[in-house]
Amino acid sequence: xxxxxxxxxxxxxxxLWVNAEITYKCPLHCVFCYNPLxxxxxxxxxxxxxxxxxxxxxxxxxxxxxxxxxxxxxxxxDDCEEIVAEASKMGYYVNLLTSGIGLTEERIAAxxxxxxxxxxxxxQDSTKEMNDFLSSTRTFDLKxxxxxxxxxxxxxxxxxxxxxxxxxxxxxxxxQMAEEMxxxxxxxxxxxxxxxxxxxxEQLMPSREQLEHAEAVCNQFRERLGNKxxxxxxxxxxxxxxxxxxMNGWGTVFLNIAPDGLALPCHEARMLPGLEFPNLRDHxxxxxxxxxxxxxxxxxxxxxxxPCRSCDEKHKDFGGxxxxxxxxxxxxxxxxxxxxxxxxxxxxxxxxxxAQRAQxxxxxxxxxxxxxxxxxxxxxxxx
Amino acid sequence: MSLDTSQPLKxxxxxxLQWEKVQDAxxxxxxxxxxxxxxxxxxxxxxxxxxRSAQDVIANLQAAFPGADLQQDVIxxxxxxxxxxxxxxx
Numbered sequence: 001x002x003x004x005x006x007x008x009x010x011x012x013x014x015x016l017w018v019n020a021e022i023t024y025k026c027p028l029h030c031v032f033c034y035n036p037l038x039x040x041x042x043x044x045x046x047x048x049x050x051x052x053x054x055x056x057x058x059x060x061x062x063x064x065x066x067x068x069x070x071x072x073x074x075x076x077x078d079d080c081e082e083i084v085a086e087a088s089k090m091g092y093y094v095n096l097l098t099s100g101i102g103l104t105e106e107r108i109a110a111x112x113x114x115x116x117x118x119x120x121x122x123x124q125d126s127t128k129e130m131n132d133f134l135s136s137t138r139t140f141d142l143k144x145x146x147x148x149x150x151x152x153x154x155x156x157x158x159x160x161x162x163x164x165x166x167x168x169x170x171x172x173x174x175x176q177m178a179e180e181m182x183x184x185x186x187x188x189x190x191x192x193x194x195x196x197x198x199x200x201x202e203q204l205m206p207s208r209e210q211l212e213h214a215e216a217v218c219n220q221f222r223e224r225l226g227n228k229x230x231x232x233x234x235x236x237x238x239x240x241x242x243x244x245x246x247m248n249g250w251g252t253v254f255l256n257i258a259p260d261g262l263a264l265p266c267h268e269a270r271m272l273p274g275l276e277f278p279n280l281r282d283h284x285x286x287x288x289x290x291x292x293x294x295x296x297x298x299x300x301x302x303x304x305x306x307p308c309r310s311c312d313e314k315h316k317d318f319g320g321x322x323x324x325x326x327x328x329x330x331x332x333x334x335x336x337x338x339x340x341x342x343x344x345x346x347x348x349x350x351x352x353x354x355a356q357r358a359q360x361x362x363x364x365x366x367x368x369x370x371x372x373x374x375x376x377x378x379x380x381x382x383x
Numbered sequence: 384m385s386l387d388t389s390q391p392l393k394x395x396x397x398x399x400l401q402w403e404k405v406q407d408a409x410x411x412x413x414x415x416x417x418x419x420x421x422x423x424x425x426x427x428x429x430x431x432x433x434x435r436s437a438q439d440v441i442a443n444l445q446a447a448f449p450g451a452d453l454q455q456d457v458i459x460x461x462x463x464x465x466x467x468x469x470x471x472x473x
Contacts, residue, residue: 016417093414095415117412118395156396156397
């Protein structure tokens with residue numbers, strides 16, 4: 001996997017941000033999940049506690065400072081507290097990304113004592129019925145309890161609500177709930193179409209009218225609450241005409257470690273063909289970050305094709321997202337088709353046009369939605 | 384917002400100051416972000432301990448760097464840090 005004498009090796013900056021997906025096990029079954037479709041294949045191959053700590057120590061030595069502990073649901077591992085505490089001792093700023101399922105008072109006390117810096121709690125919607133439907137479980141009351149625990153242990157209340165066609169019209173109730181919970185930060189990000197969300201794209205993509213309404217409601221809350229509750233609203237990138245600067249560039253700051261030890265430049269890269277992603281079981285982080293072919297594949301701009309190659313914005317957005325380019329055009333080196341300069345841009349605009357259809361009722365939608373669950377995932381493993 | 388220079392200051396909740404060997408600098412960490420501090424910014428913020436006021440920080444720096452006229456630079460930086468939400472009165 002090593003590419004000797006890479007011309008980039010002198011200019012590669014160290015990773016700053018590690019996202020540790022410690023397990024893909026999850027009690028929820030969210031229809032917009034960005035975990036890989038075949039996530040169930042990692043269940044028997046999860047890294048041990050010692051392997052996690054070794055990888056985190058190596059990344060810290062290279063200069064990584066931010067650590068996300070995510071999943072799946074990270075609380076499904078009973079060594080989550082130990083990993084957090086050790087990482088905190090190493091000098092990471094540690095952020096736990098959780099659905100809250102499994103966060104008892106005993107566990108939150110252990111996290112606090114271990115030095116956990118922040119908790120981000122995800123909600124699927126503001127109403128019990130919708131939350132339970134979209135995550136396909138009965139968890140809403142439990143989450144409200146967890147939200148109170150987070151406040152009680154003197155953490156800021158950071159709420160993540162994934163928005164989409166089926167819940168975006170409840171934006172006002174969602175924000176009222178956030179206000180009642182005394183949320184300090186609320187991220188209202190529309191689902192982006194990867195993995196399970198791509199499978200469910202037609203059901204999840206909101207219309208332009210829905211987006212405009214939601215943003216207007218957000219602005220009303222911003223005006224009324226100011227800094228008391230900070231709101232971040234993110235539209236689906238399909239609605240834009242320039243791509244996101246995905247991961248701030250491939251292999252520049254971000255290292256994702258999957259439950260089975262695969263090192264990835266983003267959450268989704270596992271599905272890109274032709275790249276052999278290195279595993280933390282076999283290699284240390286330094287070798288992986290600086291020398292692996294996979295991490296070097298899309299660094300710099302020599303891999304780019306037209307229109308990116310000669311584009312004067314290429315250092316601003318790096319041609320967008322390699323995974324989205326691959327998923328929508330079949331070639332990861334193409335421009336992300338979100339870009340209006342892409343010859344494949346109509347793939348995106350056709351989907352947006354389709355999303356302008358009238359709202360269907362839940363009854364029509366339910367049968368075709370694919371829930372993220374182990375049975376469905378195993379079917380994708382076999383594919 | 385102007386700062387009361389006699390009031391004790393502390394780092395705001397969620398902010399952590401630490402020395403980063405790889406960057407050869409003090410950095411300020413906060414949720415999903417990091418600020419790399421210049422040498423003088425590091426000297427100032429490492430003196431914010433929940434007890435010293437802006438005036439105390441200036442006096443302490445004057446003792447450490449005799450001869451330098453630091454007064455206005457320190458006040459300017461602390462006001463900047465306060466506006467950014469990095470520090471807060473105790």
